[in-house]
Amino acid sequence: MTDPETNRSAEWLQRNHGVVLSPAVLAEAERSADRVGRLVREAAGALPFDRDPTGFSAAFEALTGKGVDA
Amino acid sequence: MRDDPGSLSLTEVAGAIAGRRLSSSEVTRACLDRLATHGAALNCVAGLDAEQALAAAARADAELGAGRLRGPLHGVPLAHKDMFYRAGRPSGCGSRIRADFVPDHTATVLERLDAAGALDIARLNMVEFALGPTGHNEITGTPRNPWQPDYITGGSSSGPAAAVSSRLVYGTLGSDTGGSIRIPAACCGLVGMKPSYGRVSRYGSLGLSFTLDHPGPLARTVADCALLLQIIAGHDAKDATTSKRPVPDYAGGLDRGVRDLRVAVPQNYFYDPVAAEVRERMDASLEVFRRLGARTVPVTIPAIELANPLVTLIIAVEAAALHGSWLRERPADYGKQTLARLAPGLLYPATRYVEALNLRQHVLQEFSASVFAHADLLHLPVIPSPVPTIAQSDVAANPGFSKFILDFGHCVRPFNYLGLPAISVPAGFTGNGLPCGMQLVGPPFGEALLFRAARAYERETGWTSRGPTL
Numbered sequence: 001m002t003d004p005e006t007n008r009s010a011e012w013l014q015r016n017h018g019v020v021l022s023p024a025v026l027a028e029a030e031r032s033a034d035r036v037g038r039l040v041r042e043a044a045g046a047l048p049f050d051r052d053p054t055g056f057s058a059a060f061e062a063l064t065g066k067g068v069d070a
Numbered sequence: 071m072r073d074d075p076g077s078l079s080l081t082e083v084a085g086a087i088a089g090r091r092l093s094s095s096e097v098t099r100a101c102l103d104r105l106a107t108h109g110a111a112l113n114c115v116a117g118l119d120a121e122q123a124l125a126a127a128a129r130a131d132a133e134l135g136a137g138r139l140r141g142p143l144h145g146v147p148l149a150h151k152d153m154f155y156r157a158g159r160p161s162g163c164g165s166r167i168r169a170d171f172v173p174d175h176t177a178t179v180l181e182r183l184d185a186a187g188a189l190d191i192a193r194l195n196m197v198e199f200a201l202g203p204t205g206h207n208e209i210t211g212t213p214r215n216p217w218q219p220d221y222i223t224g225g226s227s228s229g230p231a232a233a234v235s236s237r238l239v240y241g242t243l244g245s246d247t248g249g250s251i252r253i254p255a256a257c258c259g260l261v262g263m264k265p266s267y268g269r270v271s272r273y274g275s276l277g278l279s280f281t282l283d284h285p286g287p288l289a290r291t292v293a294d295c296a297l298l299l300q301i302i303a304g305h306d307a308k309d310a311t312t313s314k315r316p317v318p319d320y321a322g323g324l325d326r327g328v329r330d331l332r333v334a335v336p337q338n339y340f341y342d343p344v345a346a347e348v349r350e351r352m353d354a355s356l357e358v359f360r361r362l363g364a365r366t367v368p369v370t371i372p373a374i375e376l377a378n379p380l381v382t383l384i385i386a387v388e389a390a391a392l393h394g395s396w397l398r399e400r401p402a403d404y405g406k407q408t409l410a411r412l413a414p415g416l417l418y419p420a421t422r423y424v425e426a427l428n429l430r431q432h433v434l435q436e437f438s439a440s441v442f443a444h445a446d447l448l449h450l451p452v453i454p455s456p457v458p459t460i461a462q463s464d465v466a467a468n469p470g471f472s473k474f475i476l477d478f479g480h481c482v483r484p485f486n487y488l489g490l491p492a493i494s495v496p497a498g499f500t501g502n503g504l505p506c507g508m509q510l511v512g513p514p515f516g517e518a519l520l521f522r523a524a525r526a527y528e529r530e531t532g533w534t535s536r537g538p539t540l
Contacts (some may be wrong), residue, residue, distance in 0.1 A: 009417070
């Protein structure tokens with residue numbers, strides 16, 4: 001990451017979260033968030049449009065009772 | 071003949087106290103002596119009030135003398151990760167920021183153990199804010215593994231695992247957001263249960279990620295672990311995420327064996343990669359299950375590789391939100407790795423976080439269709455390598471630290487994402503002399519099945535009867 005990019009992130013972080021981090025911590029955080037965020041975006045892009053978080057609870061409940069002792 | 075308190079398991083010492091073969095006072099005194107010596111050497115104690123502990127033990131003995139048995143843990147000394155709050159007692163959470171925090175309420179899990187008669191005699195060291203799988207803590211010091219003190223205990227329930235493994239107390243509570251019960255259990259030769267999401271109340275304990283946090287027990291034996299879960303599990307009006315589903319009798323089914331049980335063995339992801347020594351231990355444990363009459367079933371699990379990075383994102387975002395005011399006001403008071411793991415949570419777009427939650431249903435359905443359609447439980451390693459030394463794994467916030475954490479949690483973190491119960495069971499030792507753990511994963515609220523399978527394996531192998539020489 002170039003210094004201007006780090007500076008922009010630092011400004012954004014201070015404006016939106018009121019947090020001030022060192023350039024080194026911020027640069028590593030940017031790299032991590034970019035890498036993981038891209039993976040999630042690509043995985044989510046392959047899903048049907050109407051998925052929503054409440055579906056997990058229903059699926060979890062439906063799965064309860066599977067297996068010999070559940 | 072008198073029982074030797076140090077040699078007994080939780081269930082055994084509870085029986086010895088209830089049967090008046092040992093007094094709570096003498097058992098507690100022995101624990102306090104060991105906590106003061108070995109506990110200090112292993113750096114696993116965060117706080118101790120010996121006077122108060124002995125007074126509680128004397129009360130327990132007096133009650134028993136008057137014919138009153140409070141419950142199945144009457145007079146048994148326990149100690150827990152320093153993140154389960156007790157009103158009026160400090161709870162430092164392995165941190166500088168909360169070093170002086172004194173809660174005004176008590177965790178539901180502690181109240182339930184109190185009601186069962188247990189004594190809570192110490193607070194145990196932990197990874198800073200429960201965020202880290204190795205056990206390192208640059209603020210309060212890194213606990214040492216009782217089997218070999220140059221090796222890690224695993225984290226984040228580092229002190230609890232060291233304390234029970236070295237027989238300082240008889241059982242403990244930890245929390246598991248990305249392996250923090252199962253990894254220390256595996257590193258220290260204990261049985262550790264991450265229950266189903268909603269099985270155990272989180273009220274009165276430090277939060278890290280409300281989507282992924284699971285409190286649960288670590289103990290020496292399967293029966294001990296089952297007893298602790300029996301006591302703490304169940305609906306809690308103070309925690310809306312807890313299930314109203316009844317808690318089954320875990321002890322009742324422990325010895326039913328595994329004949330005809332179907333054990334799924336993953337053919338993808340979980341062994342990519344696993345060290346040869348760990349794979350050998352896993353193969354040997356599968357052979358034990360087959361010998362006991364279980365059937366092993368190879369399974370391929372689609373989409374499971376997504377779960378680990380999704381956990382990274384969810385922990386970072388939810389923890390950053392919880393830590394918001396401290397990140398603003400006291401960033402310099404965090405350890406380097408903790409700050410480096412919290413910071414990305416401030417940078418993800420909100421839409422990424424929602425997508426990470428949305429994907430849970432998809433990954434769970436794929437998991438269910440590929441595993442539980444064919445088998446009763448899944449068998450896999452806990453950590454993919456032999457236990458490393460403290461020096462080898464001291465990655466702090468150095469370049470590559472996030473990949474190290476991702477790899478170390480490769481086999482455990484998916485089950486925080488899916489909310490499924492998972493148990494870590496001692497499965498022998500690797501060449502470095504450190505314990506190696508196997509993991510069994512069941513369907514939602516399938517803890518009884520996991521205990522039953524773990525007990526069959528334990529009875530056959532005897533690994534849990536071994537302890538470190540201090």
